Amino acid sequence: MKGWRAVGAVLAVVSLAACTAPVAGMPDAEVVRPSLTPAVDQLPKVGQCTDTGLEVLDCAAAHEAEVTEVGRLDGLGEAYPNDRDLRRAVLPACRAALTAYLGSADHDATRLQAHALWPSRDGWAKGDRWRLCTVVELKPDGSRARREGSAKDLLKAAGFGTVQLCATASPGEAKDAGITTCDQPHKAEAVPGVLALGDHREPAPSLEQVNAKAAEHCARAVTNYVGAAREDVFASWRAFGSQAWSEGYTSAVCYAEAVRPFTGRLWGLGKNPLPG
Numbered sequence: 001m002k003g004w005r006a007v008g009a010v011l012a013v014v015s016l017a018a019c020t021a022p023v024a025g026m027p028d029a030e031v032v033r034p035s036l037t038p039a040v041d042q043l044p045k046v047g048q049c050t051d052t053g054l055e056v057l058d059c060a061a062a063h064e065a066e067v068t069e070v071g072r073l074d075g076l077g078e079a080y081p082n083d084r085d086l087r088r089a090v091l092p093a094c095r096a097a098l099t100a101y102l103g104s105a106d107h108d109a110t111r112l113q114a115h116a117l118w119p120s121r122d123g124w125a126k127g128d129r130w131r132l133c134t135v136v137e138l139k140p141d142g143s144r145a146r147r148e149g150s151a152k153d154l155l156k157a158a159g160f161g162t163v164q165l166c167a168t169a170s171p172g173e174a175k176d177a178g179i180t181t182c183d184q185p186h187k188a189e190a191v192p193g194v195l196a197l198g199d200h201r202e203p204a205p206s207l208e209q210v211n212a213k214a215a216e217h218c219a220r221a222v223t224n225y226v227g228a229a230r231e232d233v234f235a236s237w238r239a240f241g242s243q244a245w246s247e248g249y250t251s252a253v254c255y256a257e258a259v260r261p262f263t264g265r266l267w268g269l270g271k272n273p274l275p276g
Contacts, residue, residue, distance in 0.1 A: 075089075094131070103154070
């Protein structure tokens, strides 16, 4: 198998009030701060589906988000916190809720992302301290896809391939990996076996430490995914940047990368020819 490709640090979380700012090469998480927010007893419940607002929709119909957890924000004081402190308080919990809801931590290798909402400044002043965690599926351009059906336990079943991340450029070398859907021409496929690098409350590892951990782990993950060691398919990986570490982005995603772009899948390819 060819030599490993070094990871490129990717800042995964950028937020604006009530909207998102995508980061090149990687679908981003979203934090939403509505201008008018409800009380906790008016929030949708776990398993219910919504659109951009908080109106409950039938999950069997097209929708944009599904609630994974409703929790409480404690320990942030009486004054309204800044966005950075709120993200650090909310996103690690929402990412953990996403893992539990989908049935696997491999969501980082998919287009399924944890999105979070919390009270507005006015709601905070009234004593609201809720946090709402949802799961959304992002299109390659970073906009929300409209899904039909529940995402509950999707990654426990055979759902990984339906939401898998693929890339048109080298995930280990390109600043923008060119995220695409896997039915389009691509050069690399994110594989099951997302690597946990540590706890968000601990110092973030260096790039060298990430690479050392990812090299062996991703080699195994890619060989298992492809079904054989090959000269024309190798392991590369991509991690979130140190600025996102404190917000719970503490993983590296392994990719099966081919020596040239192709159409088709590397999953279970074995020793068969590389797809055209």
